[in-house]
Amino acid sequence: MNNPTKRDEIASAAFVAWGETHFTSTSLNLVAQRLGITKQALYRHFRNKEALLDELTERFLAAYAQIRDDVCVLPEDASLSEIVTQYADGVYRMFADVPHYYLFLVLRLLPGPAEVAGRFYAIGDEIGNRVLPHLDPSLPRAQIDLLMLFMHVHIVMWTAFDFWTPMGALRGEPVGGRARERRVAHTVDLCLKGHFPHARIPIDFEEVERFAVVDPSEMLEPNRIFAAVEQVVQEVGFEAASMDRIARALGMTKSSLYFYFENKDAMLLEALNRERRHMRSLFAARVEQLSRFSEMLYCYLVTMVTYFLNNRSLLVFSDWLTAQRVRVPDTVHDEQQILATVDFVRRRLKLSQNPKRRKEVIETVALFSILMYRGIADRGLSRENEDEALAFTRDLYRTVTHGIGPGTATGAPVQGEEHRHPVTQGAAQKEGDE
Template sequence: MSKREHQREHIIKTAFKVWGASRFTDMSLTTLAEELALTKPALYRYFKNKDELMRAMRDRCAADYIRLSEQLIDTDSEQNLDELVHGFVELTNLFFTEQPEYAAFFVTQFIGPAGLTREDLRALFCTQHERLESAVRNQYPNAAPELLSTAGHFVMFSGVFWSMVGYIDQDLLPLDRHTREPAAIEASISRSYEVCMHGLLIQGSTRMPSFERVESLCRVGSDGRMEADRILSAIAEVVAEVGLFDATIERIAEKVGMSKSSLYFYFKNKDEMLAKMAQRLRMHFLDVLLARMEQFSAIEDRLYAFLIVTSAYMLQNPELLTIAHWFRAQNLDIELDSATRERALNAFTFLQAALRDGQIRARADELVAVVSYLHLYVMHDAAFFRPDISSEPELHRHMRSIYTLTMGGLRAAAVASDDAADQEGVII
């Protein structure tokens, strides 16, 4: 490695450390240069701008994840399902333990369309998905086809999410300051494995939801369509044209037909403008969700309502998935205002009670983690599978499988048959 290459590597590692301390919401080149004991002009000799440095960081994070994941792919193909899933969550936990800063970076850069647009990551995801699906098929040959096609993605997402949950900033998810201790690492591996194999709901604690009733009462029609907004439409159009990370404010302003300064006219700065837009999106979604979820009292019906409404809402607002991932890629620390936060938490008091009563495979203080897991899973699933779903019946069958897996884990496939999604029974 040449001296220049060595210095570039040092800058990349330092950027992960310095910017990772703020969960990548404060990515000042000045701060980075100071940590490196360099001037900004000297920093530009190695990276011409922040975008080039970010691309190098994405390449490094992806390469490290692929390198570690290939260890699982290269293992004995005859491994049984338990061994394969445990090996996956063990390697995933190791990935975030070796460099905790990767966790927040992974959330903003690779969960969703951003990860799937990278050919190297998409190829890895497809290989992992096929390997896991084959193992589920071998162990549970009578499982419903819809469960089989979803199982690999379920393990991949769940294993990654619950492995990195301890390393994410507390504003999003609980942060365990001792996650690198051996006992905590082992506990994280165990919990990730348990969620993959047995789901979030403790065995025997609840029954399946009334699928047809929930689906009937949770249809999202025109009231679920967001009011037209020039800026939000421009974001979706620019991302479609140039990609998630090249959709700059300048390009968005040009698409709207105004200068960047005019775009900021009613706001103090970019962060305030985006925070206001994010707040409006959240409030609209909450209005749609609560109007439907509050019709039910049983925990299983409410949880399924949350999944089905979230998915149906994105069908009504197809550009929302792109906009949501663009917001996340901006690395902004946009907090809920107190009123919205209280309203959101009140919507999930039933879930908080279930956590306290030990019905959910999570700690009592992990309400936000559980809700985030389900919400992000549906969004990631939409990016992964949604192009293949074209009708409401197909969507419902798919969402029943998602509920079965997230709540009952892969073990639920042991009792699933081709018509299991049309029946009500006990999650094992």
């Protein structure tokens, strides 16, 4: 008979040992080495690697289900703030217990079998059912879905960022209940009020779209690697889309595919960086025509969404990297490039009265990217239907700026004129807090 305590010890070690590789490796040897035992000793408790992975999945889903249970037992008259606070506090406690739960979720569970990911989403839907009655019922269903997506993604990400840097390095563990309370309060405040509550709604969306939309003629020549990945994924799915199959789709061997690069990661990183540099240059040329933060932010979202819709192969490639657990790490240089691209966000956050917000530039941009990826997939957006794509982008702007709180995402005009961006008015003039 298995020893429950030993199984717990093995599962905990697996989360850490495999998490340190960002789940690119799930070798039992790594777990055995961490425990100081032989691999054969692991087999007394788990018959194989798949059984141990299943155990990790069940532990994660059980922890998330406990959060759902705690939310669902709140009184029927609980306020939106109370519900979201209970949710955020539960996620914080979950990650404090096992920080590697976050990497397991985004790098293993969600890219894995649809049935398992579906169980996670179903639990989230039950949590969301407590929130739905507090949202404006007159909103279109698509916008309500985006508000719910924002809530889930924001709470998970903003909690995780107290344990992990945006580049995937584990921070020193937060200590004490007060640290948890402060982080939960900050997370809830951004969820309800949005990341930039003083951004204007509405703005002249059409005027920004007129020059922000990326035309197909502005794109780089199609990347052969991205196209081959998309072709193979369509044929055999993400999990079976191996580098051997991709090389064959390109009419070459895997070794010849790597010939001009130090290794596979270098090849994939160069392909990604070429696209990143081009998208940044397109945005830089557009944003210099603007003077207000609100228009700059919407311009960034429009440029990003239409760029990726012009290059669906890049979206498939990004999903393939996750599904294949290929780690193409970001570097300090990548972080500096991101900061340079979104300097208007950095300038805005720098003026915040909340010290936490002044340091959350990369985190904020990462949230935009995740919501964009999910929104494109959930709505089935395409470049051929530009009106639908821009309707999503407008909803995304309203949601990230004003959150899910009452009356903040309806498109009703925000009272008061927004101060001009300090680039055009001088850094000495203080903007309204975002």
